[in-house]
Structure formats: C-alpha cells, structure tokens
Amino acid sequence: MSKADNKRSIILGIFVLVGIGILFAAIFTLGGQQNRFAKKVEIKAVFDNVEGLKTGNNIWFSGVKIGIVKAVHFRDDRKVELVLGIDDKSHEYIRKNSTAKIGSDGLIGNKIIVIEGGSTDVPPVESGDELRTLKGTDTEKMMSTLQVNNENLVGITENIRQLSQKVLRGEGTIGAALTDSIMANNMRTMMASLTQAATNTNKVTAALANFTAKLNTQGSLANELLTDTVVYSNLRAAVAQLQGVTQTASALTTNLGQASEKLNTSLSSPDNTLGLLLSDKATATTIKQTMVNLEASTAKLDENMEALQHNFLLRGFFKKRDKEAAKAKEAEEKAQQ
C-alpha cells in the first residue's frame, strides 16, 4: 500500500464515521426526545370521538409531555379505545381517578391527550388501567357559535354603513345638522337667543323669588289674603256691604239734590213763609217793627215781674228757695273737707 493510499483510506474512514455519526446522533436525539426507548406504562382510555387523534400524538399532564398515544382502535361497541404509553418515571403522578380528555396544542395545532385531576389518596395508575374520559372543547361547536357572531357583526356593520351614508348625504336630522351650513348658522343664532332668554329667565326667577319671599312674610295682607280663608270671606262680605252703601249713598244724594232744588225754588218764591222772610222787603220792615215792639213789651214785662216778686203773695216762695241753696252749699263744703 502506498502512502497516498493510506492517507486516502484514513480520510475516507473519518468521512464515513462522521457521516454515520450524524445518523446515529439523529436517531438518538429523536429517540430520546420522543421517549421511544424509555419504559412505558400502558393505560387505556375510551372515547366516543377522538377528533383525528393519531398514534404518536403527545400526552400532557399539567402541561408536561409524559408520553405518547401508542394505539388507536375501535372496540366492539364502536367506541374508540386508545392505548396511552405513559413514561415510567411520570406514571406515579397520575392517579387512578384522573381524567383524560382530547385537547389541542393550539387552535389549529395537533391533537393531544390531556390528563387532569386525580387525588393523592388514590393509588397511582398501573398497566392496563382505564382512565375516565371527559368531552373536550368541540372546535366545530365553537366555530358554529363564532359563525353566528360573525353574521350578527355583518348585520351590525351593514346598518352602521347605511346610517353613515345617510349622514353623509345629509338625510335626516343628524345628517342635516352635520352638513347644512345655513342650519348651523340658524342654530348658532338660536343658541345665542336661547342664552339671552336664559339670562332673562334667570333675572325673572330671581325677582319672583324675591316676591314670593315677601308674600311669605307672616302677617302681611298679601300673605293673609293668600293663606287665611276667613279674611277672604270677610273681605267679600265687606265689599258687598260697601256696594250696598254706595248704592244707598247714591240714592241719598239724589234725594238731597231733589230736596235742595225744592228748597231753592221755594226759597226764591214769596209764596211761602221762608221765601217771604228771605226775599220780601216789606215783610222784613214789618218784622223789624215787630221786633222793636217785642223789645219794648219785654222791658215792660220785666218791670211787671219785679213788681210781682215783691208782692206778698209770692215773697215766701223766694225766701224759701234762697235758704235751700245756702244749705246745699254748706253740705258740699263739708264733703270736701
């Protein structure tokens, strides 16, 4: 063998070794990762529907991969029996009363078996045990619900679209309000007027408040009027009487007018006594003469009466009267003391 041949053989040897090494590394990585060589505990689970689960799918417990599905086959009652290969080192954590259900490692991911629950006072599973199964989330049902949601959404968006179109075209109050500039100006003026009106109203209410406060003051007439019913009825009666009085007064003045008229006419005519007295000169002269005569006669009567007093027949009476007067005066002085 030449030296070149030797070198060639060595290089080739290394090349082949490394190539086969890659194959072996791949095999062992694959085997180790998928736990093909680890000891397995085989347990069973029966499902009505495995939703496309295949041999080799993963088994999860608390989110950790603990084995793979070893076989999928039908039973006599048309249910599907799965043989689950659980790693020997993990099987002690799975209790006889744990439950298995079919899940998925993502919305569109691979199907997996999810083992849950189990209480610590129950012994761990052994080879050949059958786990209770639960129905998992049904993607079909979920999708059909979602579809209903979608349809509703389409309806809603369609309505909104029509609405916004109408608004854009200026139809309806909101549309007009958004698009019409004249209306906007009117609205602005209106708002200004409204503001003014509101200010005025404010003032009015303030005044009213003031007024009502006064009205509410106890004892005032207005308050009495508003609150006391007796006063009101009295007032009514008074007003009624007042009316009667004014009517009477009116009649009276009429009478008075008539009377004064009659008086006037009778006073101015010499036909009656008063008229004669007031207006006739001849009568006045006569009356004056009579008065002079009357005065003279009175003076003479006085003389006569003096003479009568001194008459004996009447002297006694006058003396007696003087005495009684002095007596009354004395009694009065005593009482004063």
Place this chain on the structure above:
Amino acid sequence: MALDKIKRMFIELANIARFVGRFFKELFNPPFEFKEIIRQCYEVGWKSLPLISLTGFVVGFVFTNQSRPSLQEFGATSWLPALISIAIIRALAPLVTALISAGKVGSNIGAELGSMNVTEQIDAMEVSGTNPFKFLVVSRVIATTFMIPILTFYSAFVGLLGGFLNINQNENTSFLSYFYEVFDAVDFLDLFAMGFRSIIFGFTIGIVGCYQGYHSSKGTEGVGRAANWSVVMSMFLIFVEELLIVQILQGLRV
C-alpha cells in the same frame, strides 16, 4: 423506421437488464477489489463533500427564507423549524444530494468509462487478466451506493444548520429549541426513509453512469454522449424513484 426504433429500444432494455444482472453476479463473486472500492469511495464521497455541503447549506437557508412569508400570514413562524425539518429530511436532502452527485459523479463515471472504452483500455484490461467489470463497474457502483447516503446525512445536517442560521437571524430561536422543534416534527420512519432512498439514488447514479460509459459508441462523440446521458438518465430515474418511494411511504405511514 419506427419499428426499427422500437426494436432498438427493447435491445437496449435487455442490455440494461443483463448489465444489472451481471453487476449482482460479480458483486458476490470473489476476488474483491477492496483497494479500488476505497479509492472510488474517496473520489465519490470525499471529493463531493465541499460541493454537497455548500448546496445543502444554501438550500436550507433559502428554503427557510422563502417559506417564512406563507407562515407569517398565519402568524405561525414558530412552526418554521418543523417545516424545515420535514422538508429537508423527507425530501430535500436526499434529492438535492442525489441530483448534485448525478451531475458531478455520474458524468465523471460516464466520461471515464466511455473514454476507456474508446481507447480500448477495457479490452486491454481483459487481456491482462483483470476482470474489467469487477474492477471498473462493481467498485464504482458500490462506492456511489454507500457514499450518497452518507453525503445525504451531511447535507441534511448542513441544511438544517442553514435553516437554523436564517431562523436565528429572524426569530432569535436558540440552537437547542430549534433542534428540539426539528426532531419533534419527524420520526424514525422519516429518518430511515431518507437513508433508504439515498441508497437507491446512489445505486442508480452508479449503475447508469457505468452502463453509459461501458456501452458507449466508439469515437470522441461517444464519450460526450455517455457523460451527458448518464446525467440525464440518472436524474430522470431519481425523480421516478422518488415518486414511487413517496407512494410506498404514504402507505406505510397510515
């Protein structure tokens, strides 16, 4: 004329069948040309390694990059390693390696044997007492049959590294996590199928090249034709075989 063509085609087919039959007969009959086999393995395996490595790396890198947009559409770029793994191990590594080798090794074998045939070295070898079929054909076919699978493992590894480089650049996936994903997506059947089909491809490349060279027509033109046809024919057969193997694997997988 047409009848003549059909007749020639059947003669050709018979020749091929006889050639393959002779190969298996000579394969198990001593003496064995170990030194020549090692030399051919060295030529086929080691000398092709740089080309295969580069091609594998580029295929892994580019395929990863080109697959990203379609996965990105679903926001599923985290599935890229699994996709790359399945693509490279199930199809790309064996196919690319076989096609590149068909170009490099197949044409080499065809041209070498063709020129030996033209210069009557094969006849001279027979006169000198060496079995030319054993020395030339069996050693080369054995070399391609064993070296192509090993080259395929290399190119798969390098292709996955190329994919890793691209994914690491874009998604910052770590090396361990990448290879975990890669091996999560494939199983033993994929790995063995890769080895199996590359053995078939290697055998095809060797036997086609040797047949074309061994049965080349005389003259310089015959050498070119032998080299050319060995590449075209082996590539065509590789695709046909790939199609059949995929069908068989599909049946096995269920």
